[in-house]
Amino acid sequence: MKTGKSKVIAALSITVLIFVVGFVLGNISISSKIGVVQHLQNEIYTESLGFDILFDLAEDNLCDESNIADINYYLTDFGEKVAYLEEKNKYFEEVRILKNQYNALEIKHFLLINKINTQCGDEYNTILYFYGSESKCNSCLIQGLELTSSKTKHPNIMIYSFDYSSQYAPVKNLINRYGIDTSPTLIINGQKFVKFRDSEEIISLI
């Protein structure tokens, strides 16, 4: 009883071909998605130049809300897409770099909002949200949804999310500055709150 070698080789070749096609299509798909996010990133950088211009204009018009509306929109969109890429392709170096760049923009935005608040009166509430990975923080998924929900109810809330385990220097600086040692932790208008808070509590703490 012998095997027909040519048939086995044909079956192996077809299988290899299927896998090659699968990997090529998968690669094209993920590259196009990284391309979309990189395009977004460029947009954000263009907008971030606007941060500097806004600072330059601060003396004249810092308190004009329309100046930061576009930046808020792009920053939110960028954040969601980076989070998605991180979930699906956490081993990609490009994704880690994009995440760091996003965190940098968040911090820059946070500092700008603080400046606006100081110079224009308390218009915006800021929340720094330090989350952990799914395996280490059961409540982080729900906490994220509750924060989104509180922003829907209270549009003047600015939420900045950071991975508690990030090795990115600016994020580590914030972790040290606020003495973050667990997740989830919320810094609401500079005050530290440890453990889960639902949207009602978050709004009441503002």
Next chain:
Amino acid sequence: MPSLILIYASLFISTFTGVLFLLTFFENINKLGNPRIRKYPSVCIVIPAHNEEPNIASTIESALAIDYPKNKLEIYVVENGGSKDKTYAIAKKYRKRGVKVISLKKGGKGNAMNYVIKKTKCEIFITMDADTYADRDVLKKMLGYFNDKEVMAVAPTLKSKNNETLSQKIQSIEYLVGAFLRKVYHMLNSVYVTPGAFTAYRKSFFDEYGGFDTKNITEDIEMTLRIQSKRYKIANVINASVYTITPTKMNELFWQRIRWYLGYIESAIQYKNVLFSTKYGYLGTIIGPTAIASIIYMLYLFFIMIGEAGKILVSIAYAGSMGLNPLILLQQIKLSPFYYSFSVVGFIAVLAIMMSIVMFFMARKYSSDKSDYKIGYLGFSVIYIFMFAVWWLGAIYYKLLGSELRFGGVVWRNSLINNFKLARHN
């Protein structure tokens, strides 16, 4: 990362076997016709029966109706194990129509068949379960394969007779996909399971190598592998149809499968040098190893799915414990196409589903099946993997730690823990 490698390795093996099976089938598609019987051999059909009152009469009628020269055909009914119903009384009524009816005190299908093997001189010995019905032309389609002196067994396509409950509808699909696979195994000379419900054997094989193994709870699998181990051939006839009454309830199905899979495990261990040896062609090189790999892969998929379902349940429970509406979790679902990317695993899975659909339709076409399978196919796609995993986990549990099981008239105590205790005792 190791889990990713395991997923890709399993996907590669299952895709490869699927492609090989389809290539084999289409390569031989013009050779699906059955050989004509050169010289009608003498045939005996043996129907072992234990508490089969509801079905025995119809089964005997079906055997009597088979189109075959009457002077060449003997029908035996062997009531065994002391049936508590009217099985024997009903069967006895058929004596006047030439049916030989025997009652044996000792239980077990293997014992009943071995009794007739010793008694009869017929050339072809056919086992027929007491809840099985055959098409009239079944023997004329099957027995031509015995023209080849190396063929020791010939199996028809087994179908589910009654497709009323969901369990039966799912089984009907399973049987039909099985019909395709068995035909391909025949083409690759690698049949390792023949239906115990109806299979024809060349009786000279029993005379030389002994009858059925009465200690094995799936004596049909053991016999099939014994034939393979002696390097003989087993044929499958896709357009010869036999119908069996399948379990109506999920728990009945579970115990049937525990018996089958325990028997398969024991036979695979007994014939490991056949199923996992390159000396046995496709059977030992590809079919045997990939059958084991596919079981491991299905169990792995099962645990992945259970894990994912568990995560969702934990999130819902957590939301509930916080006094929140679990529907808040729906916010996670993104609508933009950006969030849905092409996945290699998904791509291969879709191809695998397409291959199984081709197998299903090929089996349907060449076995001339006209049943309506819509609900069965839906049920098969959605829950079969869970059923398959539960049956295998059950069988593995009993093989390791089971104490005692009773299948018909046969008591099974062959678990590893029982054997360990016995060895210590001795």
